Amino acid sequence: TGRGFCTVGDPLRSPRDLPSTVFAPIGSIPDKLRLLKLIASVRRGSVPDLLRRKESSTRARLQNFGFSPRIIERFFQPLFAGIQLDPDLEVSSRRFDVILRMLAVGESAVPADGMGALSKELASGLHEGSVRCNEAVREVTENAVILESGEELTGRAVVVATQGPSASKLLGLPDPGSRPVAAIWFDSTTAPIHNRHILLDGAQSGPMKNLAVLSDVAPSYAPPGKTLCVAAVPGPSALDPHLEDAVRKQLAGWHPQSRTWETIRVDVIPHGQPLQLPPLDPRRSVRLxxxxxxxxxxxxxxxxxGALFSGRRAAAAVLADLQSSRTI
Ligand SMILES: Cc1cc2nc3c(=O)[nH]c(=O)nc-3n(C[C@H](O)[C@H](O)[C@H](O)COP(=O)(O)OP(=O)(O)OC[C@H]3O[C@@H](n4cnc5c(N)ncnc54)[C@H](O)[C@@H]3O)c2cc1C
Known part of the structure; x- marks a missing residue:
């Protein structure tokens, strides 16, 4: 808040956070009651229903719901900047509603073995040798895929499952735009913070919108006795060449001893997510x-x-088309 941190939690799931949430200077009591009402509203109906609701930007959705500028700036902006990579809250309100629902009904987690565990799990059911890694595709032609090495692969169906900008180049589709993000990883063992909550920048004190002590959330992410923190910088600031200096300066205001932290690595991701401005079509065609x-x-x-859903839709389309071509 600019005067220190306060704990804000979902009182339905974490009743002990209720007193601090009620008194947190992130918004008025009516704002907090409105937040409960908004959560109740996004929990109602199905996800497809949410994706059909009247649409606006995330900011307009919050303003129209009656939230004060204070709670938008101090709570929604830093939280959703990190999730939607959207410091200006311009992403479609439909997507915001779905994310808020997921936060309200599910647990936030990371795989103990890192994010790569998800793709390993998906690939584990396939035949040995059917996945080839580190082989970029240069071109998709009428009936083949040409790798950067020049090797040509043919198949009855080609599914392009790359991120949007690459798919647009390979297939001549419109580019869905890019939201950048950077993650700066620190060995914070010399002066650790211990917290399993996400620390949000409610005071708009710099490019870092949140900090997570990842080794407190998932101890397997750091060697025994070490602590690991990650600072998230969503939006165009992620591409600033002086990013690390700016984040260190901001961090020193939060936790002066962070000056002793060692930077482990800086990940700058120019395409973190597609833009997803309104109008959002969450069931864009997968069959070309x-x-x-x-x-x-x-x-x-x-x-x-969303990636998994679209993959399932593409798989169903491939199977249906191969089936019907066999029966003709
Ligand atoms: C920092 C960060 C945090 C995130 N946190 C969350 C989160 O907590 N929850 C959540 O749901 N989402 C999160 N997301 C978003 C999520 O990661 C993406 O929406 C999701 O990974 C998209 O999956 P995808 O399969 O569409 O694309 P990707 O996961 O981007 O996979 C595309 C693959 O295609 C490959 N590729 C690209 N071009 C070529 C080519 N020419 N030839 C061969 N291969 C190619 C790429 O190398 C990549 O492996 C986060 C994103 C970022 C950047």
Missing amino acids: GAGRYVCGDHRDTASIQ
Whole structure:
């Protein structure tokens, strides 16, 4: 808040956070009651229902719901900047509603073995040798895929499952736009913070919108006795060449001893997610004709869940088309 941190939690799931949440200077009591009402509203009905609701930007959705500028700036902006990579809250309100629902009904977690565990799990059911890694595709032609090495692969169906900008180049589709993000990883063992909550920048004190003590959330992310923190910088500031200096300066205001932290690595991701401005179409076509298909978060909501849904739609389309070509 600019005068220190306060704990804000969902009182339905964490009753002990109720007193601090009620008194947290992030918004008025009516704002907090409105937040409960908003959560109740996004929990109602199905996800497809949410994706059909009247649409605006996230900011307009919050303003129209009656939230004060204070709670938008101190709570929604830093939280959703990190999730939607959207410091200006311009992403479609439909996607915001779905994310808020997921936060309200599910647990936030990371895989103990790192994010790569998800793709390993998906690939584990496939035949040995059917996945080839580190082989970029240069071109998709009428009936083949050409790798950067020049090797040509043919198949009855080609599914392009790259992120949006690559899919647009390979298939000549409109580019879905890019939201950048940077993550700066610190060994914070010399002066650790211990917290399993996400620390939000409610005071707009710099480019870092949140900090997580990842080794407190998932101890397997750091060697025994060490602590690991990650600072998230969503939006265009992620591309600033002086990013690390700016984040260190901001961190020193939060926790002066962070000056002793060692930077482990800086990840700058120019395409973190597609833009997903309104109007959002979360069921964009995955069937392009002539044996070509496309899937990924840019065909659905920009999330792992959206990528998986679109992958399932593409798989169903491939199976249906192969089946019908066999019966003709
Ligand atoms: C820092 C960060 C945090 C995130 N946190 C969350 C979160 O907590 N929850 C959530 O749901 N989502 C999160 N997301 C979003 C989520 O990661 C994406 O929405 C999701 O990974 C999209 O999956 P995808 O399969 O569409 O694309 P990707 O996961 O981007 O996979 C596309 C693959 O295609 C490959 N590729 C690209 N071009 C070529 C080519 N020419 N030839 C061969 N291969 C190619 C790429 O190397 C990549 O492996 C986060 C994103 C970022 C950047």
